[in-house]
Amino acid sequence: MGRPTILLALALGVAGAISVSGPSAATPITYTETATGASGFLGSTEFINAIVTLAMTNDTANVTNPSTGLFHNQQTPDPGTFLSLSISGIGTTTFTDTTQAAVSQSVPDAGFGDITNNSAILFTKSPAFSTYDLKSAIAAVSGTSLIFNPTVPFQTSDGAFIWTSVTSVSFAATTSTAVPEPTSFALLGAALASLGLVRRHMKS
Secondary structure (H helix, E strand, O other), X not given: OOHHHHHHHHHHXXXXXXXXXXXXXXXXXXXXXXXXXXXXXXXXXXXXXXXXXXEEEEEHHHOEOOOOOEEEEEEOOOOOOOOEEEEOOOEEXXXXXXXXXXXXXXXXXXXXXXXXXXXXXXXXXXXXXXXXXXXXXXXXXXXOEEXXXXXXXXXXXXXXXXXXXXXXXXXXXXXXXXEOXXXXXXXXXXXXXXXXXHHHHHHO
């Protein structure tokens, strides 16, 4: 086998190895729900006519479709990945209950629920969610109506969070560019290094 053939075979072999292993891509997605004209309590601190933002970052690979028809992205009780809560004039905290981002295509609505106490935290109702599955980005959708549980306490790292009223609400989702796993980069680096050695051998 001539040198050019060796080089070609090596290149094809490496390409085949990369294609067989296949870069496994992770697609982070952040769900955000914003309520305006919100009133309630965070611990002993009362807020009135505030902007409240709920945000959860997860991965599209975690979205499932139970038999109930509810797509959901459940978040395990990990302090590093809790659903965050931001209240204008007060600051940001995190829920300590197990929470989930969810969409019901039959209602249709999208928002956040508290699994620990089996209650809706806040949901935005809109026809736009009739085909939405939590796996793609979606521009902010303002709801024709909203779902929340006034007076129900949701536990956070700064005390119980309680809604008393909400004027309007919107739900959005943003995604990040897929990132290949480190092993894919390692394979590519090995391929380039091997090709370099062959070229040096051909010149010698």
